[in-house]
Amino acid sequence: MSRISRIFPALCAILLVFIVAGCGSSDSVPKGDVMNVDGTTTSKETFDHWFTIALKSAGQGGAAPTLDPPTFKKCVAASKATAPKPVKGQVAPTDAQYLAQCKQQYDGVKSQVMTFLIRSEWLEQEAAKKDIKITDAEVLAAFNKVRRQQFPKAAEYEKYLKDAGITEADLLLRQRTQMLEQEITKKVNAETGKVTDAQIKAYYEKNKAQQFSQPAVRDTLVVLTKDKATAAKAKAEIEAGASWASVAKKYSIDPASKDSGGKLPVAQGQGEQALEEAVFGGPVGKAIVGPVKTTDGWYIVRVQKETPGKVTQLDAALKQSLRSVVAQQQQQSALQKFGKEYQTRWKKLTECATGYIVSDCHNYKKPKSTTTTAPTTPSSGG
Template identity: 25%
Template sequence: MNLKRLSIILAITLFVNLLGGCELISKTEEGEKKTVVAKVNGEKITKGEFEKIFQSQLVQYEMMYGQDFATKKENEELIKNIKEDLLNELINERILLQKAKELNVQPSQEEIDKEVAKAYDEAVKQAGGEDKFNKTLEAFKMTVDDFKNYMANRVVIDKVYDEIIKDVTVSEDELLKYYNENMYDYTEKPNKMNVSHILVETEDTAKKVLEELNKGAKFEDLAKKYSIDPGSKDKGGNLGDIYYNDDNYDKTFLTNAIALPVGKISPIVKTQFGYHIIKVNKKEEYRLKTFDEVKDQVKEVVLEQKKAEKIDETFNKWKEEAKITKYIDRL
C-alpha cells in the first residue's frame, strides 16, 4: 500500500467518525452501562446495576463528609474499598436469588407484590406521606421502582433464609450453658461497679507500682504518675461505672474486677492492653434470676444465634461453590 492510498483511507476513517460523532457519546454511555463488572454462575452484573446503587450510597457519604467526598485525592483508596464492598454485596445477593430458584422456594409474583406493597405503605407512613417519601428517594437518586425492586429481592432472600433455618433447634443443655456463661444479663437490675486502674506497659513497672501501693502510696497519685491510659490517668485511674456485662471491656479485666472486694487492690492483671492494677471503689449487685424464670428469653437469644450461624455457614459454602468472576478494574 502506497502512502497516498494510506492517507486517503485515514481521511475517510476520520470523516466517518466525525459524522458519527453525535451518536458516539450516547453509544459509549449505553455501552458503559452494559459493561460486565462481575459474573455469578454465568449471570452478569452490569455496571449500570452497580452504579445505580453506588450513586445512592455516595449520597450518604456526601451528607456526612461533604459534597466533594468522592473527588478528594485522599479518599481514592476509600472509594475503591467502598466499590469493592458493594460489588461483593451484589454478588452475595445474586447467589441468594439464584438459590431461591434452585431450592424451589421462589415465592409467587402475587406473594412478592403483596409483601412489597406492605413495605411501600410502611415506608410512606414513616416518611410522613407519599410526597416526602418520593423526595427522600429522589435525594438518594432512587425511584419508586428501585425501592420496589429492592424490596422484592428482600422477599425472595427471606424465603431462602427461612429454608436454611427451618430445622434449627436448641437443646436444654445449650440453654443452660448460655445462661451460666451470661448470668449477668439476667439479674433483677444490671450489676455495676465503680472501677479504677493503673495501666502500665511492663510487668516490672507493675511490680514497682504494687510495691509502692503496699508501702502506703495513694492509688490516685500513682495512676497520675505511671498509668498509660489517657482516658483515666488524670482522674486518678477512675474509669467510672462499668456494668458487669459490658462487652467494651476486656473479659480478663472484667472477671478480675468483678471478683475483687470493694476497696481492695488486685494483683497484677495482664490483658491485651498491658499490665493492670485494679481497685473497685463501689459495687451495686442484684439477685440473679433463676434459669426457669428466664428460660424463654435465653431460648430466644440462643435460637437466633444458632440461626445466624447456620445462615453464615450455609452461605459461605454456597459462595465457595459458586463460579464468581470479578472485574474490579471496570468499577
C-alpha cells in the first residue's frame, strides 16, 4: 500500500540536518518506490513531487538549482555559466569540482526530502498504534485558522501556492502531520501519571540548599591590603581611634569596600573559606579579626550585624507550586525516553531503496570520511 501524498515544509524549518546517503540492502522496497515502512511504501513519484518543492525552496526566491543526476551535466554547465570570472592569478574551478558541488547539493536536498517522508510515515503509523484519530474537518479548521492569519487576502495565498509549487492538499497534510505529533506528545505526557507527595518531597530535599534556603549574612567592615604588614598597620590605626572609613580609604585595595567606608556584606557558604571563617568564626561585636590571608590579599574584619539564614518550608502553597515543576520534569524525561525508543523501533522497520538511503533507514551504513574540494566560488546554478 502506498501513501502518495506528503507535505514538505520550508527547508531549514523542520528537519534536523543534511544526511549523506549510505549504502545497504534494499530488497524489501518494491521497484518504483523509495522506501518501505513496516509494509507501507512511498513511491518515486511522491519523492519527485517533494524534491521539486524542495528545490524551489532552496532557490530562496531566485532560480532553483539545476540538479540532474546521475551525470549532472546541466548542473555543471549552469554553475560554470553563473560563476564569477576568476580574478587575475586565480585558477578557475575544474569540471570535477563543479560536479562534486552538484552531487553535494543533490545529496543534501534528497536527504532532507527522504528524512521528511520517513518521519511523516512514522508519525502516521505511531498515531494508528496509539489509536489517535484526527478527522479531515479538524485538520481543515486548524489549517484555515493559520491560513487566515498568514494570508488575510486570498490573492496573497494563491501567489504563495504558485511560487512555492505546492497545493492546498499538501498544506493540509502538513497540518495533519503537526497535529499528529502534538497528539502523540499529549498521550506520552498523560502516561506519566499524577505527581505524588513523595516525589514533591524528594525534589524539595534535593534542591533545598540551592532553591529554598537563604544563607546567613553578616555585615562587616573590612580593609583589604596587599601584604600582612600593611594590614597590621591599618588595624593598629583603627584600634588607636581612627575611623574605619578613613583607614579603608587610605589602605584598602578593594575599590567597592574602599568607597563605601569599608562595608562588605558576606553570605555564609558563598565566599573564600579563609574570609568566611574570619567573618563567621566569632560573635558580632567590636573586635577586629586579622590580618587574615586570602587569595585576594590580607584582610582585617569587624562584624557589625548578622541576618540569620532562612529556609522556606514545604507548606501547602509551595507543594502546589512544585507539583507542576515535578510534573514538567517527569514529562520531559518521559518524552526523551519515548523519543529514543520511538526512533530505534521505527528505524528497524524502515528500508530504503538504493540511492535513497539516509540515516533513518535500517539499511543505512555510515560512509567513510572523504575530502572533496569544492569550487572557490560556489554557485547553485540556474
